[in-house]
Amino acid sequence: MLTIGKLGEAAGVKVPTIRYYEQIGLLPEAERSSGNQRLYSRKALERLAFIRHARDLGFSLEAIRDLLSLSDKPDQSCAAADAIAKAQLAEVESRLARLTALKSELERMVVQCAGGKIADCRVIEVLGDHSLCSADHRHPEPEPN
Amino acid sequence: MLTIGKLGEAAGVKVPTIRYYEQIGLLPEAERSSGNQRLYSRKALERLAFIRHARDLGFSLEAIRDLLSLSDKPDQSCAAADAIAKAQLAEVESRLARLTALKSELERMVVQCAGGKIADCRVIEVLGDHSLCSADHRHPEPEPN
């Protein structure tokens, strides 16, 4: 049995985050010691590692909740899990595309800015003039991070 | 003079967001009509367009605040603006690198998931087993979006 600190260390998750996950029902309520401290089993560690890994991959807590409830029913088809992963992949790809465009625009901004005055600054100029913008980068959804 | 709705439309920013920007001091307090409604000049539109464009490029509101205060002093060196843009570029590059890694991991997950049962699902399996993970993708900073 692990205390919350050891669990956090083992899974790479901070202690308050673990308590937060319990609070929102992503982790079951932990067993308690005689002194009311949380105690965790190896299974709990696996579940937390799963969550952490999925978070690292950019899945939202909602998506993770779905994935966890799927993994509790190992006899069903994995189509639903597949769908969640595919949606996540699509989102990652769209973010990649946007970021690539941003990168080149930022590079263009930075190149010419070696010591001039603000009045001629490319950075300020580009930001101020929407028409110089290559495309309409919009933020269609909040980033799940 | 534009009403807040027209301004929002022209700049591509939602009305409550404009009021929020005013509240946090990113936009100056707007003039008011006799009936207490906000009125905006062309200059205000430019400022808002600047903000929106910078947000699209992923700058935080704090960075934008700095950029705006710089652009109010056109005789100073643009080194500071340059530095802000370079920092932003570095962050975009690091996010790009992370996302690229995530994408290939997600692709690997999704490839083999065509109709099996949850018990054999690659998605669940990969998420559950940290050791299959190519590298340590951590989220060092919150994404500014």
Next chain:
DNA sequence: CTTGAAGCTATAGTTGCTAGAGACATTAGG
């Protein structure tokens, strides 16, 4: 002159945590 859209303020909710206060539990050293 009426009606419906657009505006106003103020407050609360969102996501995914993080930080703080003040009290109790556990553990290592003397």
Next chain:
DNA sequence: CCTAATGTCTCTAGCAACTATAGCTTCAAG
């Protein structure tokens, strides 16, 4: 065995950057 240091407990509030709701007022068109 006692003490000090660390760890844990609960609870609340805060962060970014908005978004949504409620209940009101004002404006513009017909």
